[in-house]
Amino acid sequence: MIKEIEKYKEILNNERFKSLKNFTAHGKTNIMEHSILVAKCGIKIIDKLKLKVNKDEYIKSALLHDFYFYDWHKAPKHTGLHGFTHSKIAADNAKEIFGINDRVYANILSHMWPLNITKIPKTKEGFILCVADKICSLKETFAKS
Numbered sequence: 840m841i842k843e844i845e846k847y848k849e850i851l852n853n854e855r856f857k858s859l860k861n862f863t864a865h866g867k868t869n870i871m872e873h874s875i876l877v878a879k880c881g882i883k884i885i886d887k888l889k890l891k892v893n894k895d896e897y898i899k900s901a902l903l904h905d906f907y908f909y910d911w912h913k914a915p916k917h918t919g920l921h922g923f924t925h926s927k928i929a930a931d932n933a934k935e936i937f938g939i940n941d942r943v944y945a946n947i948l949s950h951m952w953p954l955n956i957t958k959i960p961k962t963k964e965g966f967i968l969c970v971a972d973k974i975c976s977l978k979e980t981f982a983k984s
């Protein structure tokens with residue numbers, strides 16, 4: 840894991856965060872791994888393009904963007920249509936457990952754009968999160984073994 844992410848011990852060592860290991864994101868990747876990969880991918884984009892953004896808020900948003908505790912493949916009834924509902928569930932959980940600020944909350948809420956067409960990213964960090972999440976999700980879905 841890259842050093843910039845390792846610093847986020849409050850999140851990485853949290854039991855609820857670690858429990859994300861138990862749920863599949865895409866293919867063989869669990870949600871904890873996926874969240875870390877999205878953080879990493881976004882940092883690469885930020886560094887490569889030399890973007891002036893708030894990295895701290897980006898990393899928190901990425902680590903917590905799928906902070907929900909169920910297997911969406913098994914579609915529990917209370918969650919509604921996963922693609923449209925989980926961003927709010929994750930944002931609310933992240934707020935409750937880590938007391939994230941409003942910008943991070945908004946980034947998590949909008950990470951499914953453009954699928955969730957009305958929740959448009961309001962910050963650069965939120966937009967990068969949308970892109971990084973899609974790149975990682977595709978890679979994980981089509982990864983061999």
Ligand SMILES: [Fe+2]
Nearest residue numbers: 904905925950
């Ligand atoms: Fe998501």
Ligand SMILES: [Fe+2]
Nearest residue numbers: 873904905972
């Ligand atoms: Fe995701």
